[in-house]
Amino acid sequence: MPLFFLSYARIPGDRRTGPDPDRLVFDFYMKLRNRVAAHAQVPGAAAGFVELPGTAGEEVADALSHCRVFVPLYSKRYFTDPQCGRQWTAITRRSAAVPPPRIVPVLWTPYPAASVPEAVQETPAVPEAGGDAEESYAAMGLHQLLDLEESHALQVIDWLARRIVEIAPGGRAPGGLDSGSLARLPDAFATLPPSPPLRVTVLALSEERLPIGREPSRYGPSPLHWRPYGPVAGGPVAEQVRELARNLGFDPEVVSFDKALVELRGSGTPAAPWILIVDPWALQDAEIARRARAFDEAHRPWTAVLTALADDDPQTKEHSERLRGLLESAFPRYLREGRMGEQSAVRGLVTADAFALWFGELAESAYMRYLRYLRYIQPQSPPRSSERGRPPGLGADVLGTDQDGTEARP
Template sequence: MPLFFLSYARIPGSRRTGDDPDRLVFDFYEELAGLVAAHAGVERTAAGFVDRQGTRGEESVRALSGCRVFVPLYSKRYFTDPVCGRQWTAITRRALRTRAPRTVPVLWTPYPAASVPAAVQDVPEVPAEQEGPDDEEESYAAMGLHQLLDLEEGRARRITEWLALRIASAAATVPAGSAPGSLDRTALARLPDAFAAAPPRPPLRITVLAPYEDRLPIGREAARYGPGPLDWRPYGPVAGGPIAEQVTELARNLGFAPEVVEFDKVDLRGRDTPAAPWILVVDPWALGDPGTAARAKEFDDAHRPWTAVLTALADNDPQTKEHFDRLRGLVESVFPRSLREGRVGEQTAVRGLATADAFALWFGELAESANMRYLRYIQPQSSPRNTTAVKPPGVGVDEPGTDGGALEARP
């Protein structure tokens, strides 16, 4: 495996001998590879790799998967090249798993700061200025290595030597053969472009239906509640903060922009086009209040396809265990449509989830499912090609005997 992999954005143009627009890239690579080999004490052929015209794709992917140092040539073009973006994804994913390879970026041509994608954190360093008649270091910082190489042969020698030393030093910190990636050419082509502009995150509306300290059902202990409904902690302190904080984090991890509100503050009668998929998180203790139960049933009766209901029936709550049958009965009487029309997983979530892990799992599944239904609902009828959405894994799968952690019997 090579010590370093040189990543660059190809310039469109003729590839005839002597007319290669990327000639300076290869000239730089040849000199850099020789210097790295000398510093690292390896054969020149083992020092580095650069993808040239005619290079077999398998050879390039193998070098990318096994290199110890990744050397990108930064330029405005580089940050718009999808091949470079996929290479960046492959390298960063591998680095997350193995802490290798290291990255030594090169300032190839100047670029505006606004052109740098959010995925790019490494900034090209500039060597300290040396005494002497030349001002290579200052020129490198101002115009980039490409122009230095193009101005005069040998003008960028000191910068290249400095980069070679940094690459050799970085390579020495990575053990040989340290957990190379398992990419193949097809897998690389399927990787996302790390430089592509991320689409705006879709919103997700989350409503919490729960009592609070000043409005608890008679006899209900206050240990799992706070000053407001969003302070409710159905699974107790072992599960972390309030449920509102947990669902916010879960939604963000799924790529949504969550909006968490109290049940008493939502309009259940609105008939306008929905602005987002909607998740209702329910504490069955709140349904003992007739007014609250009536409003919750209104939510169920509205038949909004882009909604989902999750109920917390914690099995680590002694009071909930004691009143399990009554609480389950309240849920079934208030949400009959959701139970009747939902798939097995959705019915499980409505009837009650016993653990924080089960809640997190089904929250993710149903948030994705509600979003798919939302997207189908708002698609124009004139575009039938866009109305079929891909079902997320695990959503709507009818598996006999699976319950997702629901509390099925009184302990």
Template sequence: MPLFFLSYARIPGERGPGHDPDKPVFHFFEMLRDRVADLAGVPVEAAGFVERNDGDEDDVARALSRCQVFVPLYSKRYFSDTYCGRQWTAFARRAASGSLPHTVPVLWTPYPVASVPGAVSARPEIVEGGGETEDAYATSGLHQLLDLEEEAALPVVDRLARRIVESATGVSMAPDLDRRTLNTMPDAFAAAPPRPPMRITVLAPSRDRLPIGREPSRYGPKETDWCPYGPVAGGPVAEQVKELARNLGFAPEVVSFDKTLVELEGRNTPVGPWTLVVDPWALQDPEASGRARTFDAAHRPWTAVLTAFADDDPQTKEHSERLRGLVQAAFPRFLRLGRMGEQEAVRGLVTADAFALWFGELAESSYMRYLRYIRPQSTPRNASQGRPPGVGADGLGSGEGGSEVRR
């Protein structure tokens, strides 16, 4: 039962004596395995597993069934590798079965956010302001850090080893896999069937309509230019949310608040889930506050609200008590009737990472409620007919459950 299983995308190319394109992967594995063995007090051979070029595929499948922590090496190549996608599916099914294994991702080489499949929610742990080593890891990935100076990578390897040892508790084995079962599993990274549009509405002032005294650096000519976490941390929130929605398989569409109200008050079937992103400063304006209360009173099941309370914004921190009071007055139903995560998102998310995390969670839950809402209207005689593939009668995916928040 190895403590961790290292999953990586094999680099194509000839292999021979003294030459292997994946040699850096195996070198990192040995460093990590040795440190995990020291910290956990286990033999080296029990600390970790990695698939070697001449390894037995049944051993790979068995180790994947028995490991306690899954350690994927994130790269653009990884997210397009079918075999890695099958390994991801095998491990995800263990999580769905209740054995509660953990994932500790590693930033191996930088990758575009758009390349991350919707099935992937865990992100590599990056320590902001952690010094030159952490900055180099966050910018260039561990592969380059090891290539440039092995000693510089040791703090990152040590932190990953500690995360693995901390996570390797209370995990039970799954039934052993064999090579045939593993090789016939679906690729978790394959493109999923398209989802419906996702409407996105931003309730924020433009730069020329700011409250008196509000610092203007995070605003622009349009409401959608608002950058709650600053221009560096994601840029305009409308673009950030569109990118997150695309990664989840939705077709995002930014629409005005007027269009929101028309659809909320109408009786036509909604075209998809809807997310309202709120700047608490906007609620000082009576008109904007009234719109928010109207949105709250409608309380449509396919809607979600996220409020940005940036903790690096001195003005927002200084006036946080008053601003939170405005939010509570504008969204009493969401705060009273919403689930715990929904309430937290409405009260205010203080970092860009928290915002992205909760957007993914609420997008999935509002999508499931959207499916439950439209099903009786579209299939009044038999609710199972016309059901989207993989969606059960309760609106949840077959066997995979809802989205899981990872902190």
């Protein structure tokens, strides 16, 4: 039975047509397992367990039942994943068993303190040496450290392995858990506040409206079928961001661009923060470009723009300068007034990983600006009982108009 069980939140994506989006998790697991095996002087198979794609549910339940150390990869996504919450329940319900399991959390990606469920009391420890590796781990988490500075990551991994071996209780943990009972366990993280809303609009072409010569393989019957990063990233971008938003703790809604414009130009309270995802090829259409400029002119604080400019698409890479020119023409205010990172997101993100990262960043920042806006226009009004699960102030038409009919803005 494994000495440790690695628990992680899976990243959405099509694993059949490209690299697994959780490849860094598995890379970390193998490095950790090898170091644990070396320090504990046990075979690799006895050192650790991680659920790989296609692993049978019985194997997962059996490993969870018998592991002596539970190693969760902490991130905001982890605390919103029901499967991770059920694994946490399984481990903590073993607390009366002999020997009890131990928990060694890993700081995978930084997360706000407010995202930590009440059930979680263990915080990730940081090595005490105080060198560059320890400081980088505490600041950026192990995910980014593996990607940017492998030598520092290996130092942290060796420290984690020693810690696992040192605190692992002796003996064999009791079993009794099967895949069926694991699936029926309650989610220990479900006591989090209800998910806040997030709206997403995809401004892209359909395969019937492509300009002459544009390769159609990344398009489909509607803009929602657009796949900017091709088979490597999996399915349509609309589905990917919906899953990303859920993993970030939002309640996402993918809506049409026309609906976005109506709300942005209206006088009512905004229903949710909004992210516009742009296919720069669509801006060659004069009508689409005009509507994009209208979105830019509204430039509400609770909105953000994210552009996919994939460098694995030969045509997009060849025409990148011209496409960036179209973006600059369509979104001058976002490029002029946004922060540096937000401007980069508008100008185009070349990889699927960068797109996923910036989607999370922009969703969080747009939501915080949305809450500040609501507090500004409605500081005294609590949410009605029918609006439970939505941020304070949501649902009341309190933003008025001036005498000339233009929208009154704070």
